[in-house]
Amino acid sequence: MPPVSQLQGSILVKRDDVVVAAAIAAGCTPDTRFQLASVSKQLTAAAILLLAQRGALDLEDRLGRWFGASPPEWRDLSLHQLLAHTSGIGHWHDYPEIDLARRVEWEELLASFHRRPPLFAPGARWHYSSPAYVLLAQVAQRVADRPYAQLLAEEIFAPSGMERTFAGSPGGRADVAPGHGPDGELVPSWDLDMVNMGAGDVWSTVGDVLAWLDVLRVGRLIDEPYRTLMLTTRTSTGRGPREDGYGYGWFTGTLDGEPWFHHSGQNAGFLSFAGCLPASRRRVVLLTNSEAIDRGTFDTLLSVALR
Numbered sequence: 101m102p103p104v105s106q107l108q109g110s111i112l113v114k115r116d117d118v119v120v121a122a123a124i125a126a127g128c129t130p131d132t133r134f135q136l137a138s139v140s141k142q143l144t145a146a147a148i149l150l151l152a153q154r155g156a157l158d159l160e161d162r163l164g165r166w167f168g169a170s171p172p173e174w175r176d177l178s179l180h181q182l183l184a185h186t187s188g189i190g191h192w193h194d195y196p197e198i199d200l201a202r203r204v205e206w207e208e209l210l211a212s213f214h215r216r217p218p219l220f221a222p223g224a225r226w227h228y229s230s231p232a233y234v235l236l237a238q239v240a241q242r243v244a245d246r247p248y249a250q251l252l253a254e255e256i257f258a259p260s261g262m263e264r265t266f267a268g269s270p271g272g273r274a275d276v277a278p279g280h281g282p283d284g285e286l287v288p289s290w291d292l293d294m295v296n297m298g299a300g301d302v303w304s305t306v307g308d309v310l311a312w313l314d315v316l317r318v319g320r321l322i323d324e325p326y327r328t329l330m331l332t333t334r335t336s337t338g339r340g341p342r343e344d345g346y347g348y349g350w351f352t353g354t355l356d357g358e359p360w361f362h363h364s365g366q367n368a369g370f371l372s373f374a375g376c377l378p379a380s381r382r383r384v385v386l387l388t389n390s391e392a393i394d395r396g397t398f399d400t401l402l403s404v405a406l407r
Contacts, residue, residue: 108125108127108128108280108388108389108390108392108393109125109128109132109134109277109371109386109387109388109389109390110123110124110125110128110130110132110134110305110306110385110386110387110388111123111124111306111384111385111386111401112306112307112309112310112384112385113382113383113384113385113406114310114382114383115380115381115382116381120382121384128277129275130305130306130307131264131275131305132275132277132305133264133265133266133270133273133275133276133277133303133304133305134277134303134304134305134370134372134387134388134389135277135279135289135292135300135302135303135365135367135369135370135372135389136300136302136303136304136309136365136370136372136374136387137300137364137365137366137367137370137371137372138230138299138300138363138364138365138366138367138372139302139309139363139364139365139372139373139374140267140298140299140300140301140302140365141230141233141298141299141300141349141363142330142348142349142350142363142374143252143256143267143302143312143349144233144236144237144240144298144299144349145183145236145330145348145349145350146256146321146322146330146349147236147237147240147244147248147251147252147255147256148179148183148236148239148240148348149322149326149327149329149330149348150255150256150321150322150326151240151243151244152326153322153323153326156243156244157179157239157243158179159178159179159180159183159329160178160179160180161178161179162175162176162177162178163175163176163177163178163179163182163235163239164176166238166239166242167210167235170214171214171217173217173218174214174218176222177189177218177222178222179236179239180334181222181223181232182229182232182233182235182236183232183236183334183348183349184226184334184335184346184347184348185226185227185228185229185232185335185346186222186223186224186225186226186227186335187218187222187229187232188218188219188220188221188222188224188227189213189218189219189227189229189231189232189235190216190218190219190227190229190231191227191228191229191230191231192230192231194216194219195212195213195216195231197212198212198295199295200290200291200295200296200368201288201289201290201291201368202291202295203291203293203294203295204291204294204295205294206238206294209234209294209295213231213235226335226336226337226338226346230296230299230300231299233298233299233349234295234296234297234298234299235298236298237297237298237299237301238297238298240298248267248297248298249266249267249268249301252267252302253266253267256312256321257308259320259321260311260312260315260320260321261308261311262304262308262309262311262312263308264304264305264307264308265302265303265304265305265308265309266302266303267292267297267301267302267303268292268293268297268301269289269292269293270303273303276303277370277389278369278389279367279368279369279370279389279390279391280369280389280390280391280392281368281369281390281391281392282391282392283392284390284392286369287368287369287391288368289367289368289369290367290368296367300365300367304387305387306385306386306387309374309385309387310383310385312374313374313376313383313385314383316330316331316376317376317378317381317383329347329348330347330348330349330350331347331350331352331361332345332347332352332361333345333346333347333352334346334347334348337351339351339353340353341353341354342354342355343362347361349363350362350363351363355375355377355406358377358379358380359377359378359379360375360376360377360378361375361376361378362374362375362376363375366391368391369389369390369391370387370388370389370390370391371386371387371388371390371391371393372386372387372388373385373386373387373402374386375402377406382406384402384406386401386402
């Protein structure tokens with residue numbers, strides 16, 4: 101059993117249909133919902149891929165199709181490049197003027213993005229970008245002609261059996277974990293309805309995330325070739341064997357020589373991880389509402405969970 105006393109949250113690990121590790125820290129229950137942070141990106145990618153397999157869009161479509169008023173250097177960026185983090189658009193630290201906790205209207209947020217040109221020519225290299233996924237969420241809701249949170253609820257959460265999962269601000273929902281900072285203090289949430297929509301806006305439980313991993317593992321919901329495009333390397337990250345590639349919303353690589361796909365996340369007050377090793381049919385989910393745990397301890401918990 102992983103040392104869950106070091107983690108304010110929940111862990112769930114399964115091999116085949118057998119639970120090999122499950123632990124819930126004090127103050128949490130199986131129904132406790134945590135912010136998935138950047139683990140949310142795979143759900144954004146799934147929404148785009150579902151629309152692609154229906155012919156509503158193409159992965160080589162350019163941003164200019166939806167954001168025609170963009171600067172010239174933005175218009176030819178493709179959905180593929182946004183999904184794979186090869187667009188050249190920066191990450192949050194490249195936009196220090198954006199307050200991740202302050203809600204703004206879309207026009208203001210887009211203007212902030214536009215004020216800084218891409219960091220490199222589209223497709224030239226890999227650079228992780230949450231703003232790219234914010235743009236993808238905007239594309240998805242425009243193509244689907246419904247709010248992004250509703251799109252995820254109807255097209256991904258419901259058919260995947262993710263009954264406790266939702267996107268955006270919690271409103272009056274129950275079993276929502278409060279976020280805690282590095283010193284254990286309560287911290288305000290980032291804005292999840294606009295600024296982080298598509299990049300880190302989903303709330304879920306360990307059980308629901310594991311159900312989602314199984315949907316992908318067994319090939320439900322997303323058809324070929326889109327499922328393979330999502331879960332296999334589209335570009336190199338140069339980060340070493342555990343995450344040397346990126347698909348669509350997933351890091352790819354090997355763990356102890358076995359291929360896997362996985363993603364971690366960090367929002368204010370939350371850390372998250374979801375991973376799957378298809379060959380050994382192992383799946384692991386770690387969710388916590390505290391930044392007090394350091395990365396070394398987090399990695400130790402993961403290693404113990406996967407033994």
